[in-house]
Amino acid sequence: MRFVTVSGPPAVGKTAVIIKTLEHIQGEGHKVGVVKFDCLATEDDVLYRKRGIPVRKGLAGALCPDHYFVSNVEECVQWGLATGLDMLVSESAGLCNRCSPHIRGVLAVCVIDNLSGTDAPRKIGPMLKAADVVVITKGDIVSQAEREVFAARVRMVNPQASILHVNGITGQGSYELGTLWSGTRETATVEGLKLRFSMPAALCSYCLGETRIGADYQLGNVRKMDLDLPTGAKTDGGPGGEP
């Protein structure tokens, strides 16, 4: 089974790109499936199912979405194999821009859109930087110059990736993207493989459900901003030092 990890910021058109691309691969007689990772809610599984694409969804809920992804990805691969898929695609949103689900040895695709601003490629971080293929969407509504500037910014962050323009509505470019997906190697398990980039560090009191604000409640992996506060400023009790 071929396995592809697709990531990208919310609302760039990941689902549309995946559907258009998988339709071509389905059309060639291959069985395709998707695992959709999200935080709180998603209806995208309905969109996949409508097109006859078997889908499983995972909602991270209170957990860090990427930690949740990496804790479940091997089971997802095994589900794909048990379902008899020829290709499995994982879709996950990089909700904090520090996220990256990409695995060494597994084709890594990052989807971003032309509307996200020229600084976006720099802000997105490891899911873009460590991708093999960068898909840029919504090119049909901005000028050629803006597309070129945006693509140049992407190239600056990730000089090695193939950059493809795909239209999620008409599907233009999705056939071509599909050829890159089909050309990737077989994956029987991701057990023992490594992430391309470490996950965001966690484990402070807030990870464990703390909701109160203040230095007294902050335990574990906590880091403070350097705000250059005047000496003697209260940082744990507000102005006047009210308890």
Place this chain on the structure above:
Amino acid sequence: MSADLGGMTVETVLGRWPFAAQFLQEKGLANVLDRPDTALDVVVDPTVLQDMAAFIAEMEAFLGSGEEPVRELTIKGGRAKDGSPEPVAELTARAGEVLCIVGPTGSGKSRLLADIEWVARGDTPTGRHVLINGEVPDNRWRGGSGMHLVAQLSQNMNFVMDLSVRDFLSLHAESRQAPEPLEKIERIATWANELAGEPFAMDTPITSLSGGQSRALMIADIAVLSASPVVLIDEIENAGIDRRQALDILIQQEKIVLMATHDPILALMGDRRVVIGGGAMTKVIAPSAGERANLVELKALDARLMELRRRLRAGEVLDQI
């Protein structure tokens, strides 16, 4: 290459590849620029060095594309949707030529364009092959170095960046690493103002330009700064822009212009028309002398219509046309 790169001094690297400065700044390593005599591997760690080598290689490929211009593009016919051989077995478009593409929705216009963009090698649903300068081109046109064969312009496109015309053009010129950027920016603005007829200032935000001004700026910018040798135009609106001059600007810059249009005037401005149907190129029509003569007639009709529009706008009554 990263090994060699590491041994060079910062000054040598920047002298050879000036764009490397931009890369270092992007990586938050601007301070490296202040140490020209230091070997690069002393100040830059190995992973960044590797990325830098890749970036330089890509940029060289990207900039080097100017050395061998795309003089012609050949499409070798494949098959129609029903599997029959494509009636037009071969079509070659040359730099400076305008090819119009006509055919109803769903006839395969988008697929034809996608085949060109992907430089098809019999590996798309149509089985077409696309050659550049008569040869099978290498992979760099497939997005590998961020190079794209086709620049696009359609009526749905808008500027979305919050920048003035000047800053916007500077940004584009910088991202293209264009030589003589100031001259290019001036030229784009001058041409765009000629095309639009309704001049705009360099400090106008691009998002406040009128429809005609935006289109004019997009066209002049594609002509001067776009890296793509092929320009695909999806109609040009018949208001606020001199369409003949717009095409001339692109032709002068040796672009291959493909124009999807059902506007008779635009269609007759083309050197040839490709008719698409059933997923295939069915016919190539070169406008006859009769058609060319009719273009004069059509333009006169168009001018009359425009005049009526002007009168309407001025609050006149159209009982006498």
